[in-house]
Amino acid sequence: MSTACTIPVIAIDGPSASGKGTVAALVARELGFHYLDSGAIYRVTAYAAMDKGVALDDEPALVALSRVLDLRFDGAEVYLDGQPVGDAIRTEAAGRAASQIAALPDLRAALLELQRAFRKAPGLVTDGRDMGSVVFPDARLKVFLTATAEERAKRRYKQLIEKGFDASLPALVQDLRERDARDANRSAAPLRLEAGAHLLETTDMTITHAVNQVIGWYREAGQG
Numbered sequence: 604m605s606t607a608c609t610i611p612v613i614a615i616d617g618p619s620a621s622g623k624g625t626v627a628a629l630v631a632r633e634l635g636f637h638y639l640d641s642g643a644i645y646r647v648t649a650y651a652a653m654d655k656g657v658a659l660d661d662e663p664a665l666v667a668l669s670r671v672l673d674l675r676f677d678g679a680e681v682y683l684d685g686q687p688v689g690d691a692i693r694t695e696a697a698g699r700a701a702s703q704i705a706a707l708p709d710l711r712a713a714l715l716e717l718q719r720a721f722r723k724a725p726g727l728v729t730d731g732r733d734m735g736s737v738v739f740p741d742a743r744l745k746v747f748l749t750a751t752a753e754e755r756a757k758r759r760y761k762q763l764i765e766k767g768f769d770a771s772l773p774a775l776v777q778d779l780r781e782r783d784a785r786d787a788n789r790s791a792a793p794l795r796l797e798a799g800a801h802l803l804e805t806t807d808m809t810i811t812h813a814v815n816q817v818i819g820w821y822r823e824a825g826q827g
């Protein structure tokens with residue numbers, strides 16, 4: 604077994620705005636592990652494409668672009684070509700564009716190595732759609748974190764308003780349903796509950812409860 608494979612990974616997958624990023628980041632902090640927000644990679648790639656005039660359906664050009672992405676994470680901030688883009692990639696338009704390019708299989712394959720490079724000692728907590736199924740199939744713990752579309756829309760609404768963006772709750776519910784359908788029905792790495800993954804339904808659950816549940820499962824697995 605290579606060294607990388609002995610480094611534990613906790614993979615938290617789930618639909619848009621389920622709160623998996625918040626939970627994953629807190630679990631990572633609690634365990635002293637690294638954290639990878641894989642959605643940010645898709646968002647930055649889409650943002651860079653729009654910035655450079657690359658069409659979102661031009662797969663070869665997107666693959667070429669992904670190979671030269673100058674991307675750096677520093678805490679909660681994300682840098683593209685040395686410029687902070689954390690807020691710019693969090694808009695709903697950037698999320699939609701990310702979801703569109705995320706359906707392209709060659710682009711997903713091109714981004715695998717970049718994501719796997721985040722697996723460093725003492726461990727990694729990561730969130731996305733295919734962390735447990737494709738990127739880290741040997742993850743020690745796999746969690747599928749979800750909530751109803753209405754609850755997720757409320758969470759996203761709060762997040763956008765707090766960042767000073769305009770938002771409409773009905774439009775968000777509609778957008779989430781469309782994104783869910785696209786993520787679940789695409790042929791490349793569709794979002795689904797993996798065999799062996801723990802289902803965490805968080806509609807009526809506090810963040811602390813969700814974090815403690817994930818850490819509890821990790822410890823139960825005998826790795827804590």
Ligand code: CDP
Pocket residue numbers: 618619620621641642643645646698701702703705706730731732733734782786
């Ligand atoms: O906020 P939301 O959960 O929608 O987005 P995100 O996690 O930042 O990811 C943005 C988009 O990238 C999602 O809508 C997915 O289509 C895509 N994505 C993916 O396909 N695979 C991942 N591992 C992460 C994100």
